[in-house]
Amino acid sequence: MRSMEEARIGVYVCWCGNNIAKMVDVELVTELIGKLPHVVVSKNYKYMCSDPGQELIAEDILEHNLNRVVVAACSPRIHELTFRKVLEKSGLNPYLFEMANIREQDSWVHDNREAATRKAVELVAGAISRVQYHEPLDKRSVGINPATLVIGGGVAGMSAALEVANAGREVYLLEKTEQLGGMVSHFDLTFPYLYDADKMLEVMIRRTINHPHIKVFYNTTISEVHGYIGNFETTIQSDSNQEQTLTFGNIIVATGLRPFDASRVGQYGYGRLPNVITSVEFEDLLRTGQVRTKEGNIPQNIAIIHCVGSRNTEFHEYCSRTCCQVALKFANQLRSLLPDSNIYDLYADMRAFGKGCEELYTATSKKEIIFMMFDQQHELPQIIKSVAPGDPPMLIFFREKISGLGLEIPADMIILMVGMEAHPDVKDIAHAVGISICSNAFFIEKHPKLDPVATTTSGVYIVGNCQGPKGIPDSVAQAKAAAARVLATINQGSVHVEVTTAEVNETLCCGCQTCIMVCPYTAIHYDREKKVSVVNEVLCKGCGTCGSTCPTGAIRSKHFTDQQILSQIDGLMKMALKIE
Amino acid sequence: MEFNPTIVAFLCNWCSYTGADLAGTSRMKYKPNVRVIRVMCSGRVDPTFVYKSFREGADGVLICGCHPGDCHYQEGNYKCLRRFKLMKKYITQMGIEPARLHLEWISASEGKQFAELIDSMTARIKELGPSKIKTVVETLAI
Numbered sequence: 001m002r003s004m005e006e007a008r009i010g011v012y013v014c015w016c017g018n019n020i021a022k023m024v025d026v027e028l029v030t031e032l033i034g035k036l037p038h039v040v041v042s043k044n045y046k047y048m049c050s051d052p053g054q055e056l057i058a059e060d061i062l063e064h065n066l067n068r069v070v071v072a073a074c075s076p077r078i079h080e081l082t083f084r085k086v087l088e089k090s091g092l093n094p095y096l097f098e099m100a101n102i103r104e105q106d107s108w109v110h111d112n113r114e115a116a117t118r119k120a121v122e123l124v125a126g127a128i129s130r131v132q133y134h135e136p137l138d139k140r141s142v143g144i145n146p147a148t149l150v151i152g153g154g155v156a157g158m159s160a161a162l163e164v165a166n167a168g169r170e171v172y173l174l175e176k177t178e179q180l181g182g183m184v185s186h187f188d189l190t191f192p193y194l195y196d197a198d199k200m201l202e203v204m205i206r207r208t209i210n211h212p213h214i215k216v217f218y219n220t221t222i223s224e225v226h227g228y229i230g231n232f233e234t235t236i237q238s239d240s241n242q243e244q245t246l247t248f249g250n251i252i253v254a255t256g257l258r259p260f261d262a263s264r265v266g267q268y269g270y271g272r273l274p275n276v277i278t279s280v281e282f283e284d285l286l287r288t289g290q291v292r293t294k295e296g297n298i299p300q301n302i303a304i305i306h307c308v309g310s311r312n313t314e315f316h317e318y319c320s321r322t323c324c325q326v327a328l329k330f331a332n333q334l335r336s337l338l339p340d341s342n343i344y345d346l347y348a349d350m351r352a353f354g355k356g357c358e359e360l361y362t363a364t365s366k367k368e369i370i371f372m373m374f375d376q377q378h379e380l381p382q383i384i385k386s387v388a389p390g391d392p393p394m395l396i397f398f399r400e401k402i403s404g405l406g407l408e409i410p411a412d413m414i415i416l417m418v419g420m421e422a423h424p425d426v427k428d429i430a431h432a433v434g435i436s437i438c439s440n441a442f443f444i445e446k447h448p449k450l451d452p453v454a455t456t457t458s459g460v461y462i463v464g465n466c467q468g469p470k471g472i473p474d475s476v477a478q479a480k481a482a483a484a485r486v487l488a489t490i491n492q493g494s495v496h497v498e499v500t501t502a503e504v505n506e507t508l509c510c511g512c513q514t515c516i517m518v519c520p521y522t523a524i525h526y527d528r529e530k531k532v533s534v535v536n537e538v539l540c541k542g543c544g545t546c547g548s549t550c551p552t553g554a555i556r557s558k559h560f561t562d563q564q565i566l567s568q569i570d571g572l573m574k575m576a577l578k579i580e
Numbered sequence: 581m582e583f584n585p586t587i588v589a590f591l592c593n594w595c596s597y598t599g600a601d602l603a604g605t606s607r608m609k610y611k612p613n614v615r616v617i618r619v620m621c622s623g624r625v626d627p628t629f630v631y632k633s634f635r636e637g638a639d640g641v642l643i644c645g646c647h648p649g650d651c652h653y654q655e656g657n658y659k660c661l662r663r664f665k666l667m668k669k670y671i672t673q674m675g676i677e678p679a680r681l682h683l684e685w686i687s688a689s690e691g692k693q694f695a696e697l698i699d700s701m702t703a704r705i706k707e708l709g710p711s712k713i714k715t716v717v718e719t720l721a722i
């Protein structure tokens with residue numbers, strides 16, 4: 001351990017309104033913790049992250065000459081940085097701080113107040129014990145490579161690329177297929193105003209391809225990205241099968257989603273019955289300007305079925321969010337093209353939310369479309385091919401939910417409103433850029449409300465459908481938001497990165513080089529002259545694997561040192577035994 | 581009095597700690613016996629952390645990392661797995677039942693799995709009873 005002044009710790013227990021205080025006796029925690037050695041002040045407050053909460057800490061640091069701070073509140077993943085900044089502003093090194101998670105991992109997950117309070121006391125005791133061994137760490141500032149990588153050339157990817165490029169910054173746009181446009185290139189019109197999809201898309205594609213600051217790579221994806229915010233690097237296999245290395249400072253992921261495979265819903269007969277088609281195929285059909293059955297006839301009876309693969313626990317529990325509006329769009333287009341046909345719309349719920357969409361529903365319902373409801377959870381409709389001569393080619397059997405009646409609908413053409421789901425390679429992308437996917441395989445944002453386009457990996461953003469199903473307006477909005485974030489980072493010129501890297505103590509190192517073998521980033525090399533291993537701080541990502549492997553204990557994982565973690569164990573276990 | 585075990589858990593920051601947080605944001609309920617210590621990667625879990633926890637009186641120790649192939653640092657979890665097998669042998673020699681040490685992969689979206697894991701592990705440790713190392717340490721005064 002390095003020479004250290006006597007620890008003077010301030011401890012702050014947050015109520016989080018009622019979120020913590022309801023299940024944890026914050027007064028008792030404050031009182032018990034206040035008795036621990038080195039604790040100079042111990043307080044609780046309604047909202048520690050609020051301005052007055054932060055000021056409370058800042059004032060105490062000055063008044064009581066504190067040199068360590070512990071906050072017991074929400075997860076450090078949410079507010080660790082907020083509180084580190086308070087220390088910094090008060091002249092303390094931000095790393096002389098520790099958080100105890102008594103919300104996400106305590107008050108929210110228990111229903112016994114006594115047990116939750118006890119747990120809080122132990123967690124805070126561990127944090128207090130740990131923070132005594134925290135050391136000031138220097139921030140490392142790294143330059144920002146002003147180029148940006150955008151993965152996916154749909155409306156979201158192109159919008160992001162254009163926004164960044166219009167600010168005069170270089171963009172590399174990778175598109176897996178041989179053309180830009182993504183899903184929208186299938187569409188005829190777009191809801192809710194029934195604008196021509198081609199017109200919008202053509203302009204966007206033309207601007208993208210002709211932009212002096214955008215370089216598009218077709219038939220290209222990524223497999224591995226090295227580096228960190230400001231300094232990423234990847235090698236791509238371009239069209240001509242030549243390898244090319246790209247370097248960039250930020251990444252925007254816009255890989256979209258793909259349509260659900262309708263053949264998985266057996267009773268809809270997709271794949272077996274030629275005139276059962278998906279919404280995407282129907283868009284392609286609309287673009288021909290004529291709606292005809294596979295046999296070339298004008299369909300007399302057309303049915304649209306909602307929620308195919310969505311909102312059903314057997315397939316996907318989530319709502320795909322755009323198909324209801326698309327169904328309304330189809331009903332309108334069908335009514336104009338086939339004024340004399342019967343149009344049935346079988347829905348589970350009509351979700352026409354969003355600007356202009358309820359209006360679209362009202363307008364559509366006046367066009368002699370027959371809307372009917374079915375039970376998506378318990379009784380999906382059944383489509384059969386009818387055999388009796390003179391019958392319409394297909395029949396749909398289902399129970400109308402409101403009346404409870406069993407109904408039978410004739411159909412020459414059935415359109416399945418397929419939901420959206422993740423691409424099969426979504427994990428590879430997540431892995432390459434170092435971000436996570438949720439249980440539905442959508443990429444996870446840093447914070448659903450406060451930071452919805454960023455991810456927990458600095459410099460990596462997610463926009464459009466890959467973050468979750470949504471329409472074009474929301475996709476474009478996210479794209480432009482991410483572009484603004486990227487441009488702000490580029491304008492700063494440099495960013496501070498974590499300095500929680502590994503460090504070799506030369507006197508303890510025996511030169512066995514075990515650490516070199518375990519480091520996944522080849523961040524350690526062997527100094528032949530000195531006969532010791534040396535960590536390259538820029539390459540090290542601070543995983544700590546070398547630290548737990550070194551046989552002589554020569555490696556310190558900064559901010560996660562053996563001593564810090566062992567004292568945390570010590571502190572919390574001592575308190576546990578004491579309370580027992 | 582009913583035996584209320586203390587379980588020390590080491591969770592990697594990227595998957596497992598996030599998964600545990602998700603259990604909280606989703607307001608899932610689980611047994612209050614676990615005390616989480618955050619590490620950046622399960623590869624950081626030094627065997628001494630585990631031994632120290634038992635030595636200080638933990639009745640169980642849990643290590644959670646990302647699923648195979650998902651480690652934020654590529655393969656820290658594989659290194660952890662290899663070390664875990666050695667740790668099991670070692671604690672057996674210390675006189676601790678190997679079942680008191682458990683390793684599980686928990687992803688950022690597996691809040692439910694985390695909650696279930698804590699419940700099942702707590703039940704298992706309850707069945708084993710208090711760790712004997714406490715009395716060993718006490719009588720030997722080490």
Ligand SMILES: Cc1cc2nc3c(=O)[nH]c(=O)nc-3n(C[C@H](O)[C@H](O)[C@H](O)COP(=O)(O)OP(=O)(O)OC[C@H]3O[C@@H](n4cnc5c(N)ncnc54)[C@H](O)[C@@H]3O)c2cc1C
Pocket residue numbers: 151152153154155156157174175176177179180181182183184187189190191192220221222254255256257258259279280283322326329423425429463464465466470471472473475
């Ligand atoms: C039938 C149907 C009709 C719709 N109609 C409307 C409408 O009228 N109005 C509306 O607002 N919304 C509509 N939507 C929703 C619309 O499709 C989405 O909002 C939009 O496509 C989202 O754009 P995106 O760029 O996020 O994704 P996408 O359009 O899916 O584009 C993603 C792009 O990324 C590429 N890509 C994927 N993986 C990789 C990889 N690994 N590497 C490189 N590139 C990759 C893909 O090839 C694709 O070009 C409709 C959806 C469906 C299914």
Ligand code: SF4
Pocket residue numbers: 306307308310311318319320321322323324325348349350351417419
């Ligand atoms: S948007 Fe409508 S059709 Fe699509 S999944 Fe949601 S409720 Fe079903």
Ligand code: SF4
Pocket residue numbers: 504508509510511512513514515516532533549550551552553554555
């Ligand atoms: S593992 Fe430890 S002792 Fe061996 S070379 Fe690396 S730092 Fe030195």
Ligand code: SF4
Pocket residue numbers: 501502518519520521522523524535539540541542543544545546547557
């Ligand atoms: S902490 Fe991880 S990345 Fe850094 S040198 Fe050690 S093994 Fe390599």
Ligand code: FES
Pocket residue numbers: 592593594595596620621622623644645646650651652653654655656657
């Ligand atoms: S980061 Fe989770 S196991 Fe390595």
